[in-house]
Amino acid sequence: MHKVLAIDTSSFVLGVALIDENEVLGEIITNSKKNHALRLMPAISALLEDLKVEPKELTHIIVANGPGSYTGVRIGVTTAKTLAWSLGIPLITVSSLENTAQVINYYNGFICPIIDARRGQIFTGLYKRDSKELVSQEKDQLTLLQDWLQYLKEKNEPVLFTGKDLTIHQDEIKNQLGELALFAPATMRLPRPAELAHLGMLKSPVHDVHQVTPQYLRLAEAEAKWREAQEEKRND
Structure with missing residues (x-):
């Protein structure tokens, strides 16, 4: 029997779930700007305690290891690594975008998860179901929304968009793609930690817990500014 704990703090959504084989025992999901660092371990403790x-x-x-919020991804991955190492059990990482797309269970066309990255940029990827399994069609990436929409437009096929940040870009997506753009209902846009758990069990554990790093897909803003400053100094 497998008792699997799944953790996702890669956005404002905090998600924790416990599954036993194929049965969901419990799930906690909140969508709030509150500090994940203060709330994650109490959420895990409360879930385990409630379920005895x-x-x-x-x-x-199993942990969603990005992309997404720099701080959020780091908190989730660090907590997952610590738990896996201290308990001596396997750790499995899953793309936050793949987990967002996984919630769309009964659509066989292109699925496009969206995470806002500010300044006209998005974290995104393209997925499609092969039988029951979700298969990546384009790798997870950080890109300009306009460039991504042009790429999708050239495919000339319907695309179902989903994700917590979809409302930020929905009007622009509709303007650019017209009837090719489909949108998941609000109840299916948040990543589900129970889906994360099921998705993770289809993947192989990492070989070395200590070598696991978040999938940021970009530098943290503070580090990017520091590098820009160093570059400017060298050019003076």
Whole structure:
């Protein structure tokens, strides 16, 4: 029997779930700007306590490792690594975008998850179901929304968009793609930690927990500014 704990803090959405084989035992999801660093461990503790499950009973830890919020991704990955190492159990990482797309269970066309990256940029990818399995059609990437929409327009096929940040870009997507753009209902736009758990169990554990790093797809803003400043100094 597998008791799997899944963790996702890669956006404002905090998600924790516990599954046992194919049964969802419990799930906590909040969509708030509150500090994940203060709320993640209490959420995990509350879930395990409610379900009368001891940490030593866990068999796997699965975490959404980005892209997304720099701080949020780091908190989730660090917590997952610490739990997996201290309990001596496997750690599995899953793309935050893949997990967002995974919620769309019964659509066989192109699925496009969206995470806002500010300044006209988005984290995105393109997925499609092959039978029941979700398969990546274009790798996760950081790109300009306009460039991405032009690429999708040239495909000339319907695309179902989803994701917590979809409302930010929905009007522009509709303007550019017209009837080719489909939008998931609000109830299916948040990533689900239970889906993350099921998705993770289809993947292989990492070989070395200590070598796991978040999938940022870009420099943190502070680091980017520091590098820009160093470059300017060299050019003076």
